[in-house]
Amino acid sequence: RKTDVYEGRLPLYTEYEGRKAARLRSEELSGMAERMQQFLDLYPSGLSEETEEKRNINKLRILEYFGADETDWEDWNWHLRHVVRKAKILDKLIKLTDEEYQAVELANEHEIPFGITPYYLSLIDFESHREKDYALRAQVIPTLHYVNKIKDFGIDANTSMDFMLERDTSPIEGITRRYPKIVIIKPILTCPQICVYCQRNWQIKDVYSADAAISADKLEQAVQWIKKTPEINEVLITGGDPLLLSDEKIEKLLERLSAIDHVVRIRIGTRMLVTLPQRITDSLLRIISRFNVPGKREVIIMTHFEHSYEISSQTLNAVQKFRQNGMEIYNQLVYTFYNSKRFEAVALRLALRSIGVTPYYTFNTKGKDETYEYRVPIPRLLQEQQEEARLLPGTVRTDEIVFNVPKLGKNYLRAGQHHDVISILPDGRRVYEFHPWEKKISQADTYIYTDVSIYDYLERLQKSGEKISDYKTIWYYY
Ligand code: SF4
Secondary structure: OOOOOOOOOOOHHHHOOHHHHHHHHHHHHHHHHHHHHHHHOOOOOOOOHHHHHHHHHHHHHHHHHHOOOHHHHOOHHHHHHOOEOOHHHHHHHOOOOHHHHHHHHHHHHOOOOOOEOHHHHHHOOOOOOOOOOHHHHHHHOOOHHHHHHHHHHOOOOOOOOOOOOHHHOOOOOOEEOOOOOEEEEOOEOOOOOOOOOOOOOOOOOOOOOHHHEOOHHHHHHHHHHHHOOOOOOEEEEOOOOHHHOOHHHHHHHHHHHHOOOOOOEEEEEOOHHHHOHHHOOHHHHHHHHHOOEOOOEEEEEEEOOOOHHHOOHHHHHHHHHHHHOOOOEEEEEEEOHHHOOOOHHHHHHHHHHHHOOEEEEEEEOOOOHHHHHHOOOHHHHHHHHHHOHHHOOOOOOOOEEEEEEOOOEEEEOOOHHHEEEEEEOOOOOEEEEEOOOOOOOOOOOOEEEEOOOHHHHHHHHHHOOOOHHHHHHHHHOO
């Protein structure tokens, strides 16, 4: 109160006891819930009847353009053969703003990976006013700033693109290790479409390219390395999107990993539930679920929804297929400017729980130059947890907010002792010192990070129609 963050007097219930205090408190809590609901109404999931109808029209338009039919739409290979890569074609299927068109055209000109699956395109609204679908457009259509930066870097690892310094944490090709008991294995370095802020954009040379899979020999060497490292209990198969591999290759890899006694958990990191749920075929499910053996080995699906508007009835069905086969699905959200409005992430958490996905991590967007416009100041993540997520039941706010320290891995932002503000620059940006997760267990350097400016962030929010007074407590988080 002394800080003037709160307006008016203390709530009335504080002046009473017993039933009267409880009733007044109950009214106050209802007021909070109503306010939250007003925000949530702004972010419907794609399951609403109105949105489903709109998407059906989008689907028919796309099918007509490609001279295809409903059977093709259900075939994931058809979608891969028709990934939309060119500005000219994209512009016929949805309306683009001038900047969107220019950015995609420039990406095409400089061979910067860009593509959208016909399915994901059907989730995007036809009009370019970016009312409900701005997070989806921003997710996959690069900005001019991004394209110009990448153009200047070239697809070269010697830039800030490899923010996590994976080159220094890969003991053998195809493997990344940042933790004592977990490793990442990357059998393929391509995706059906590219997230603009992708951490591995320095490694992904093209959208869905057939030659992006690691050779069978190298993959076998990576598996052998895991076999010879008995401390490893958990393997995350990622990439790229490993579900781009054929059923046979996926089965073989799961077989090889499952034959290693010390591997008790296999995670499959895939965004197919969002970009191409048609990939979750009955045969793929049979293959994956065969390796999920309770009491012996767990297979988990890790996915990446960015917004409640990305959810569709097709996604719901694909998620439920995994669930009915006894597999858990966890979501990793990248918190960007485009999904950081008041209660926007809350809407996603609620929508995810409703279809059977558990929120797991919320990542601060990596501090990469090319995605400066996507970054959100750390205080906003803390504010969101405290003032928005906290209003949800614990069964829904299950995600942990994290900052990824290059080379070392996740730093838990809510653990105050794990980072310090050490300076504020003349332009208002805060400089943080992050302590590595293994602090007090082993020696490791701290990491100095300059955050994006809170002032600039608020100004951009205001330009996008937000009421800045709704965010004013942001200054009190650090
Ligand atoms: S799904 Fe993952 S690996 Fe693929 S583009 Fe997106 S962030 Fe990168």
